[in-house]
Amino acid sequence: MKLYSEAEASTGALDGKRIAVLGYGSQGRAHARNLADSGHDVVVGVRAGGPSWDKARADGLAVATPADAVRDADLVAFLVPDMAQAAVYSDVADGIKAGAALLFAHGFNVHFGQIEAPADRDVILVAPKGPGDLVRRQYEIGRGVPCLFAVHQDATGKGRDRALAYAHAIGGSRAGVLETTFAEETETDLFGEQAVLCGGATELVLKGFETLTEAGYQPEVAYFECMHELKLIVDLLYEGGLEKMHEFVSETAKYGDLTRGPRVIDEGTGERMREILKEIQDGRFAREWIEENEKGLPEYNRLMEQDLAHPIEKVGRALRACMSWLKTGRARAA
Numbered sequence: 001m002k003l004y005s006e007a008e009a010s011t012g013a014l015d016g017k018r019i020a021v022l023g024y025g026s027q028g029r030a031h032a033r034n035l036a037d038s039g040h041d042v043v044v045g046v047r048a049g050g051p052s053w054d055k056a057r058a059d060g061l062a063v064a065t066p067a068d069a070v071r072d073a074d075l076v077a078f079l080v081p082d083m084a085q086a087a088v089y090s091d092v093a094d095g096i097k098a099g100a101a102l103l104f105a106h107g108f109n110v111h112f113g114q115i116e117a118p119a120d121r122d123v124i125l126v127a128p129k130g131p132g133d134l135v136r137r138q139y140e141i142g143r144g145v146p147c148l149f150a151v152h153q154d155a156t157g158k159g160r161d162r163a164l165a166y167a168h169a170i171g172g173s174r175a176g177v178l179e180t181t182f183a184e185e186t187e188t189d190l191f192g193e194q195a196v197l198c199g200g201a202t203e204l205v206l207k208g209f210e211t212l213t214e215a216g217y218q219p220e221v222a223y224f225e226c227m228h229e230l231k232l233i234v235d236l237l238y239e240g241g242l243e244k245m246h247e248f249v250s251e252t253a254k255y256g257d258l259t260r261g262p263r264v265i266d267e268g269t270g271e272r273m274r275e276i277l278k279e280i281q282d283g284r285f286a287r288e289w290i291e292e293n294e295k296g297l298p299e300y301n302r303l304m305e306q307d308l309a310h311p312i313e314k315v316g317r318a319l320r321a322c323m324s325w326l327k328t329g330r331a332r333a334a
Helices: 026-037 051-058 066-070 082-095 132-140 159-169 182-197 199-214 219-228 230-248 251-264 267-281 284-294 298-308 311-320
Strands: 018-022 041-045 062-064 075-078 101-104 122-128 147-153 177-179
Touching (some): 018 026, 018 066, 026 051, 026 132, 041 066, 051 062, 122 159, 122 182, 159 177, 182 199, 182 267, 199 311, 267 284
Parallel strands (some): 018 041, 075 101, 101 122, 147 177
8 A cells, every 4th residue: 555645746747737626515615725725726617606606706716617617727627416527528528628637536427437538638536535524624724634546547647646736735645645546436435335334324323223212212212322322433433443442432332342243234234235336346336326317316316205204313303403512514525
């Protein structure tokens, strides 16, 4: 493993170059502001007159329509949502000059063939391992969020240096920048979301809540045990892995972890995880998700409505309203 530091990532490959950031959501806003604060010439490409247009201008950044933003840009960062990227690329592709770099924060559209760049352009990736709000906050206090970087197409021979310079400019090199490929970043990111971070974790919480409430325990107590206290364990894991988690929980909790955990998450779970990974690797998930968007998201909307109607949500809203220390804002991961 090679983690690139600030000294190694500050290649100067973007010095004096114009960077167009398309999209001003969680990642777009963080990237654009960090790039500008690092001394780069940044223009934000968004729909004229929309809320993102006004927000970017209020942040002191140059703003233009996407088509105008990419003209004369040496690097174009596509930071709009995954399902909008292909359409945005189609709209602006003819205006991107030869030799420019196309940069992505997630490899989905390139890896699954939704965007195919001409041979005369670099295609690179810089993926911070954290939500945009964290990328910005860490930068402001002199720290950084680790980043992955990759080069899919190196037309100019400068693709790698450009990716490292971009990661450095948004603060990633302060924490370390790890080289990967578009395939590895895309497939591991999707798997993590589906099997562990979002799908796996939330389903585990819901099943635990249902098990306790079906056995007659108070929903509020079940919420505290299965949802609320999860943050305490995740923070320990984040800060020091399994070792720190074991250090700070009771002996009883540790014994229960070691003897009962493998009964809940067993080899059958591993087999299903491998099935999910295979669906990602062979493109089945990508095709399904693209088709769902083309249909207008009927199944997505049905499942989302079902998820948010779960009893744990009603209980949780009432309990969280009593927790004055919780932020009212919502952090987004992408």
